[in-house]
Amino acid sequence: GQNIDQPTEMTATEGAIVQINCTYQTSGFNGLFWYQQHAGEAPTFLSYNVLDGLEEKGRFSSFLSRSKGYSYLLLKELQMKDSASYLCAVRVSSGNTPLVFGKGTRLSVIA
Amino acid sequence: DAGVTQSPTHLIKTRGQQVTLRCSPKSGHDTVSWYQQALGQGPQFIFQYYEEEERQRGNFPDRFSGHQFPNYSSELNVNALLLGDSALYLCASSLAAGYTFGSGTRLTVV
Numbered sequence: 024g025q026n027i028d029q030p031t032e033m034t035a036t037e038g039a040i041v042q043i044n045c046t047y048q049t050s051g052f053n054g055l056f057w058y059q060q061h062a063g064e065a066p067t068f069l070s071y072n073v074l075d076g077l078e079e080k081g082r083f084s085s086f087l088s089r090s091k092g093y094s095y096l097l098l099k100e101l102q103m104k105d106s107a108s109y110l111c112a113v114r115v116s117s118g119n120t121p122l123v124f125g126k127g128t129r130l131s132v133i134a
Numbered sequence: 135d136a137g138v139t140q141s142p143t144h145l146i147k148t149r150g151q152q153v154t155l156r157c158s159p160k161s162g163h164d165t166v167s168w169y170q171q172a173l174g175q176g177p178q179f180i181f182q183y184y185e186e187e188e189r190q191r192g193n194f195p196d197r198f199s200g201h202q203f204p205n206y207s208s209e210l211n212v213n214a215l216l217l218g219d220s221a222l223y224l225c226a227s228s229l230a231a232g233y234t235f236g237s238g239t240r241l242t243v244v
Contacts, residue, residue: 027176056233065138065224065235066177110176119228121167121190124176 025049027125029111034131035101043096043128045111053117057085057096058110060127066110069096098130106132138163138227138236146242147215153241155210159227160234165189166208168200169224171238177224183208215243 026048035041047055054073058066072078072087072094084097098105108129112122139158147153159166165184169177179192183202202208206227212219222238 058235063222063237063240065237067235068233112176119165119184119230121179121182121192122177122226122233123179124169126174126176129174 025113025115025123027111027113027123029109029125029128031126032129032131034133035098037101037103037132037134039101040097040099041101041130043098043109043111043130045094045096045125047092047094047111047113047125049113049115049123051115052089052113053120054114055085055087055094056112056114056122057083057094058112060108060110062108069109101132103132103134106130138225138234140223140225140236140239142239143237144240144242146244149215149217149243151215152211152213153215155212155223155225155239155241157208157210157225157227157236159206159208159225160229163227163229163234164206165228166202166206167226167228167233168208168210169226170194170219171222171224173221180210212241217243219243 057069060066070085082099108127110127111125167182168180171177181191186202197213199211220243224238225236
């Protein structure tokens with residue numbers, strides 16, 4: 024089976040930095056995705072990692088360690104609009120295959 | 135460039151009824167995947183269509199069926215609705231390895 028774990032909820036202060044962790048145990052691995060989802064809206068793509076290391080994109084960074092089955096999403100200079108759910112998803116094989124999602128982490132940014 | 139379009143946005147049905155949800159993929163995308171997202175949960179894969187055929191299927195009963203048309207648009211059909219089918223149904227289109235999600239259809243079964 025496929026198992027992807029993330030914390031259910033997190034709270035952080037505006038302007039701060041927050042790290043959302045994701046661990047996975049899947050039958051295969053061909054990339055890890057992070058999506059942001061505001062309530063009632065479509066998931067929107069944030070980042071993609073297929074090799075070990077850190078990918079930086081503006082205020083968002085994502086890290087992957089394939090040997091540990093571990094990733095994190097780092098959000099810097101938090102803004103109120105960052106309050107949303109963050110979904111970790113794994114593509115378990117190559118090509119245009121479906122994603123396996125974790126349950127998501129609901130982040131609340133407070134003043 | 136229009137993204138993924140889903141219709142309707144909201145729907146209320148009674149137990150035992152049937153429902154059809156529709157998805158128009160992003161321009162140029164040839165593959166459509168459907169996901170069910172219960173409240174507070176991550177999306178669960180239902181099935182994927184490519185070249186008008188079901189290519190992969192998740193762990194969902196046969197009450198869930200689909201179709202893809204020559205223009206790549208897709209339908210999700212659910213028969214004999216149960217209360218537990220209440221969820222947000224997301225469509226994602228893709229080409230190669232890039233996925234774009236629609237805003238979903240919120241289905242409530244009463």
